[in-house]
Amino acid sequence: MDSAEFHAAVYSVVRQIPVQKVTTYGHVAKVIGMPRHSRHVGQALKFLSPNGNTEPPVPWQRVVSSTGAISSRGPGTDGAQRQREALEAEGVEVHVGRTGDLLVSLADYGWFPAPGEVQLDAA
DNA sequence: TCGATGACTCCAT
């Protein structure tokens, strides 16, 4: 599997996340059969977010870290903030900690299908 | 070719 196929697999899984549900980088990696590639799932999502011109669109905002936190991607960037707005817009509660960290309750919104319950070639 | 990096996770303190 090359990088393009990896991206495609990630997108096909992410597109199947139901509205008002979120999953984790690690779980997406597991579902596509590469459980140690959680970081690369993030890379794939980063690659499409600037323009977001994929068809159909990829709901990248529904992917968070294993703790339910939205990775900040460094101060000065607005990615995390946009993700928070997108989630709230679809009705997902985003809790904000004292330090400005954005958290989603995986207990309430977590979506963790077993590998095989999702199709990897959704165009 | 080697070393550093990162939208991550786990295990040990």
Add this chain to the structure above:
DNA sequence: AATGGAGCCATCG
């Protein structure tokens, strides 16, 4: 329960 360190692996300089 909270913090810190190590593991992981494709990319990039």
